[in-house]
Amino acid sequence: IANALEVEFLSVYNQNFVEGAYKVESQDIAKRSMKNVCLSYLMSSSNPDIKRLCKSQYQDANNMTDSFSALSLYVHHKLEGYNELLMEFYEKWYTNALVMDKWFTLQATSPAFGTLENVIELMDHSSFSIKNPNKVRSLIGAFASNNLPHFHQLSGKGYQFLADQVLILNKLNPQVASRLVSVFNTWTKFDKPRRELMQKQ
Secondary structure, three states: OHHHHHHHHHHHHHHOOOOOOOOOOHHHHHHHHHHHHHHHHHOOOOOHHHHHHHHHHHHHOOOHHHHHHHHHHHHHOOOOOHHHHHHHHHHHHOOOHHHHHHHHHHHHOOOOOOHHHHHHHHOOOOOOOOOOHHHHHHHHHHHHHHOHHHHOOOOOHHHHHHHHHHHHHHHHOHHHHHHHHHHHHHHHHOOHHHHHHHHHO
């Protein structure tokens, strides 16, 4: 069954491959979206050819959608050489603030082991500033809002990390701090251990 699904997703992936120059047209946009959804499912496979396909898409892409989608999958699965691809992307786009926001979010939302520790390290990165609201939302906000497994880990470290940053930000930009701390507003919907950890923070 798994092989049959893989073949089917590969078929759809190939059918939606857009050749030629990049165009901002609805049909091409839809094809890129479908192709990258298929790639995300295919990356659950243990087939090494799929991993090579993902890397090839990143390297050969002529648009940010395909390039960034492939990079995100490659990094989130922590495939061999993922750090090198991250640095390659950074060196190409570090002067573009909006792309750097995406670069931080990519890493903050990774389901891979050690993401919280990586987020803490990224706060010392030369392209990050806690005084910049966009950077804060892209790294700290993305982690707390969009990385449920790591933010809600039962150690409580995710909650403590957010609370510590909110205290710092409250002195720099109370509006940003209030938006971040609102992540805790749904605390009553969680199980007892997590409720208690959130209440503590």
